[in-house]
Amino acid sequence: MVNRRCSTRDLWIAVTLILAPLLFLCERFLDLPVALYVKTHLYGNRTWSTLTANLPDLLAVLVVVVTCIAFTLYWSRIKRGIYDPLTSFARLVSWATPVSYLVKNMLKWSFGRVNTRLWVCKPDLYGFHWLHGSSGFEGFPSGHMLVASTILACFWRFFPGSRTFCLLLAFVLGVALLATNYHFLSDVIAGLYFGLLTEEIAFHLLVREPRRLGLPAF
Known part of the structure; x- marks a missing residue:
């Protein structure tokens, strides 16, 4: 267990050390x-700009829906005394999703x-x-990428x-965020x-060592 913790920690340290200069280079040389x-080529096209100009921001709705579904699944399973990977998955998603939004x-x-x-309107900013x-x-x-990657990481881990x-x-989400001119590449x-990191921390606290939060282990 200790070796596994060290391995995960070392991996995240390595990823962070690599990512920090990568983000700096993106901000300096690739974002613009x-x-x-x-x-x-895209946003300057009238048809494309019209289609993407007023896209609704449904992120908060997604967070509420996913959290409610996951918590309902989690609660229904522990009420029946079912403590298995699916129950752990539901617990993780029901907590990690709203936390990622915060x-x-x-x-x-x-x-x-x-x-x-x-x-686009004020380049000097x-x-x-x-x-x-x-x-x-x-x-x-990017908030959409952060929340989505947190949820996807939960699925990746358990399924x-x-x-x-x-x-x-x-x-596809990353390309869409760039193509609709909502975010720079480094965003x-x-x-x-940050989404993957949020899921990793949530998994550690909620599934691996839940007693730290006063939750039952299973």
Whole structure:
């Protein structure tokens, strides 16, 4: 168990050390070229811009629905005395999903990065405006990618057969966030990282060592 913990911790340290300079390079050299390409070739197209201009933000609704379904499944199984991987999965999703939503709000407020659509109108605002907290300054990290990757990571962990679908869905979501000009490339990468990290911490506390939170172990 100790070796496994060390292995997981070392893996996350390595990923963080690799990702930090990668995000820096994206912010410096890739974010603007990718966003300019989208602006010119996709968002600049009248049909495409019309289709994507007023897309509804259903993230909060998704979080509520997923949390309710997962908690209902979890509660129904423990009431019947069923303590198996599916019960653990339901517990993890019912907690990790709303927590990921809170995490994305805190991170967005902290970094205060201008979002891509505001940048299109006001290029001089490009960059991070720490602790800004206003509309238009919530680009980093991508909240949709953070929440989605948290949920997908839960499926990845408990249902190995779903892993190809999880990878595909994460890729499609990332491309969609770029193609609709909602996020810079580094926003999407950071959202993926923080989502996976949120799931890892939630799994450790809720499934591996639940007694730390006063929850029964099974």
